[in-house]
Amino acid sequence: MGEPPVFFADDMLGGHPNAVDYENGSRRTKTIVGDKTYVIREAEDESLCIGVQIFDPSLREWVYPTVLGTKPVSSKGHSAVLLKDRILIIKSGSEPDDHTWFLEVDTQYVRQQKEILKTEVVAWSRGVIGNPPNPVVITGPSGVGKGTLISMLMKEFPSMFGFSVSHTTRAPRGMEKDGVHYHFTEKSAMEKEIKDGKFLEFASVHGNLYGTSVEAVELVADSGKRCILDIDVQGAKSVRASSLEAIFIFVCPPSMEELQKRLRDRGTETEEQIVKRLRNAEAEIEKGRSPGLFDFILYNDNLEECYERLKKLLGLDAAVSAQTKPATREINLPANHVVTKYDCRIMIKSICTGQEKESKNLITLDVSSLKGGAPGRTRGLSLHVNEMDQLG
Numbered sequence: 001m002g003e004p005p006v007f008f009a010d011d012m013l014g015g016h017p018n019a020v021d022y023e024n025g026s027r028r029t030k031t032i033v034g035d036k037t038y039v040i041r042e043a044e045d046e047s048l049c050i051g052v053q054i055f056d057p058s059l060r061e062w063v064y065p066t067v068l069g070t071k072p073v074s075s076k077g078h079s080a081v082l083l084k085d086r087i088l089i090i091k092s093g094s095e096p097d098d099h100t101w102f103l104e105v106d107t108q109y110v111r112q113q114k115e116i117l118k119t120e121v122v123a124w125s126r127g128v129i130g131n132p133p134n135p136v137v138i139t140g141p142s143g144v145g146k147g148t149l150i151s152m153l154m155k156e157f158p159s160m161f162g163f164s165v166s167h168t169t170r171a172p173r174g175m176e177k178d179g180v181h182y183h184f185t186e187k188s189a190m191e192k193e194i195k196d197g198k199f200l201e202f203a204s205v206h207g208n209l210y211g212t213s214v215e216a217v218e219l220v221a222d223s224g225k226r227c228i229l230d231i232d233v234q235g236a237k238s239v240r241a242s243s244l245e246a247i248f249i250f251v252c253p254p255s256m257e258e259l260q261k262r263l264r265d266r267g268t269e270t271e272e273q274i275v276k277r278l279r280n281a282e283a284e285i286e287k288g289r290s291p292g293l294f295d296f297i298l299y300n301d302n303l304e305e306c307y308e309r310l311k312k313l314l315g316l317d318a319a320v321s322a323q324t325k326p327a328t329r330e331i332n333l334p335a336n337h338v339v340t341k342y343d344c345r346i347m348i349k350s351i352c353t354g355q356e357k358e359s360k361n362l363i364t365l366d367v368s369s370l371k372g373g374a375p376g377r378t379r380g381l382s383l384h385v386n387e388m389d390q391l392g
């Protein structure tokens, strides 16, 4: 049955103004979107997730929607602010990576899912301060040297790049580790996760299923690093069509003879697999060279020279230190606060309880450049902190 309603239907039919303070900092908030009221409620037990119920006046009853995405766990209270198609939730006294969440109520993703599931749908997405640098998609035929170039980049710039670990149904090679080179998985398990919307893209390549999960890319972005994806042409096409703003690089061999030699010398595939990969290589190179899909084509003849060109097009000249640290995105929200919205700015001011030493800062969250969203994170929040003393 789910949770009991927090307000009675008659209360709702009377209509509630979409109050500016939305019962800020309370353990439940109600937000009016169109003619529906969304009630977001913390569980008594803080290890349980925040619940959502919707009052629909046309049905005169409470609806328990299908809730997609990773749900936030309950806290001491939260504030809710309506932003057109989603509700921003600011949790009191939570960890820096758990303060801001979005409950999507009418985004494109939610509308699509409503169509598919034929039911009321909402979707959670964690809010993240700032934007990670654009991901880099590296594509090219098997044996051209993609993995070698990526390893060189990750070795020289360990704090700058992170690898998107794909899922695959192919068997691991001798030195490959599960969770590091790939998530090796069963076909049926991967197909189910694809159906559940957990993949950014997937493709059948050389007879096996490969795919990039939303989480693989988000995990790298969370660490503040630039994500590198090693995917095939079909995958690159899907990413191009997605909301992920990446740069696309196609790596070409100097000749088919050299490609064949590299694949054979690598010694990781059977003769049958080598033949299949070489056959596929011709079509891949043709697609890779055709205009429109890739931003850059790199010829991997001499490895060192090719690596230098790759670094140059990624803007990594000698001035860039290997020690460059990812940008910090910490935010300390006061446990007791009031929230006010002015256009795209959400002002969060602490309330002094007299007992606790509260921060006197005025925190402003700018939501004018949000990116992404469910089923991944919502990025692009920007944060400004003003010392109250300086304001006065």
Ligand SMILES: Nc1nc2c(ncn2[C@@H]2O[C@H](COP(=O)(O)OP(=O)(O)O)[C@@H](O)[C@H]2O)c(=O)[nH]1
Pocket: 139, 140, 141, 142, 143, 147, 166, 167, 170, 201, 202, 203, 205, 206, 210, 211, 212, 230, 231, 232, 233, 234, 235, 236
């Ligand atoms: N679409 C897609 N292709 C992938 C993914 N991961 C790897 N691939 C591609 O699958 C192909 C085969 O990869 P792999 O089995 O590691 O062999 P290798 O390229 O010869 O080292 C390569 O073209 C990869 O770029 C993925 O997540 N999605």
Ligand SMILES: Nc1ncnc2c1ncn2[C@@H]1O[C@H](COP(=O)(O)OP(=O)(O)O)[C@@H](O)[C@H]1O
Pocket: 140, 141, 142, 143, 144, 145, 146, 147, 148, 149, 262, 263, 265, 266, 300, 301, 302, 303, 304, 306
């Ligand atoms: N420029 C190059 N010249 C000669 N051999 C290379 C070059 N680049 C890569 N190789 C070798 O070719 C083989 C295939 O490279 P790899 O990085 O595994 O390709 P991919 O990941 O594209 O399948 C490896 O044995 C690698 O050491």
